[in-house]
Amino acid sequence: MRRLLTLVIACLAVLVTPAAASAKPDPSAGRATSWYLALGDSLAAGYQPGVGDDRTGGYVGGVLSALQESAPKAKLRNLSCSGATTTSMLGVDRCTYEQGSQVDAAVAFLAAHKTKVDLVTIDIGANDVTPCARGTVDVACAIGAVGTVERNLTTILGRLRAATGPQTQIVVLNYYNPFLAAWLTGPAGQQVAALTTQLQAMLNGAVARSATSADADVADVATAFRSTNTTPVATAYGTIPTNVATICAWTWMCSRNDIHANDTGYAVLADVVAGRLD
Template sequence: MRRRFVTVAVTAVFAASGATAWGAAAAAPAKASPPQQAQSGVYVALGDSLAAGYQPGLGDDKTGGYVGGVYQTLRSKHRGAKLVNLARSGETSVTMIAGGKCAYAEGSQLAAATKVLAKDKGRVRLVTIDIGANDVQTCVTRTGVIDLPCVQSGLAAVARNVPTIVRTVRAAAGPQAQIVVLNYYNPFLAVYLLGQVTVAQQSVGLQAALNGAIAAGAGAGDAKVADVATAFKSTDWTPTPTPYGTIPTNVAMICGYTWMCAKSDIHANDAGYALIATTVRPYVR
């Protein structure tokens, strides 16, 4: 996912604690469980710029972002686990399969993943996948103009490609691997601050359609779904006070946990990546 779309992954919970994460404030790392006996294992991360840990002005951080938080949890359980992060900023569900967006010796991210997973088959503990946002993000402008035919075409691509991706990963990783597919938060809620209330409301429906296609694709390969959308309170319109004034809670979450309101950049800040990681942690075993 590049700079203009959401999409997805806080250890401090917005509503429960009353604490917000304005700007780039980082959430405190979760306490690690007492380490168990060292065991081998592999965590393979696939996806777009969220999986690559992108931050505006800093670029990708493949050992940071939500992947870094998930990896920390895995290592607290299996000290010998290693991380292989194949994610690339800008990847779409189309290019993940066919290549063309990012350079991989194997031709595509999915082909590279298949090679790694086949090599480590039997030792793969976890695979995370976030993909699909870039198929639709160019269909919505920063000022809230929605190109519906473009959205429909992007959603069709996600519905067609995500099942193929997940089935291919499952076949290469084996039945013992835990595969987790992440859905996305909705950065376009931020247009509420521009007075585009109707567009902000419409964006919730588009987010639901995208995440529905992702969930259906996850089911094709017996994968779990990490519910980032719910973690970001995407449908909660309850008013809440913020530095931007009293605004809906879902808009406040985007302002607090992404760069969208501060820099017009859709990517998560440190607190947002920590929140995304919490949606995956229940599936780390």
């Protein structure tokens, strides 16, 4: 009887083993939790008019999903603040941080998770320059603001890089130009649109130089938004330049006079950042 039982058990083991062997391994097994740290202004906060901030949505949510394709256990920490400038990010924002400033909070987070942060994204600088382009463009104001952006952003990225070390990827987003919507108002507005195109180039040049100083990558939002493409295209607003049409389609500027991206625009920002991931 004992021999019979032993034989039956052995046969069952043979039958069960192939099925067990065919089970697919968990791709996330053995992988440690990692972090994605998001910093910046209202775009990083996922703001939309009538809704407010969405810190797990906007472009940040899309970037997290893209990151999780290679790091399934990645988590998000979003420290962004709507209305932030490069100056307030280093000092006092309308948002409250236990450590003082948004940058101080970021550095503290990085220190606590130094070897576990895969990605840092940041968009900052638009709110420094926007006051120079309301109604008309104050060129002197804009030049001064861009200079401030470059100095402060270089400092910000330098502190982030020192806190992360070289193993963490930092991606800096440049900006689309919402003021292209002024083109719809006629000749005077078209002059404003042309001037703000120059202002956009100045701002994004400052962003690129600051990124280089900290070995950070640039997500080229400006190109994705067809910022310099003036080819005429038919729209609900009539036949207008492609760059203007894109702003109308991907932001709230033409419908609500609000500079923020809509769902489509945020998806584009997310795709641009995802395309820069290591």
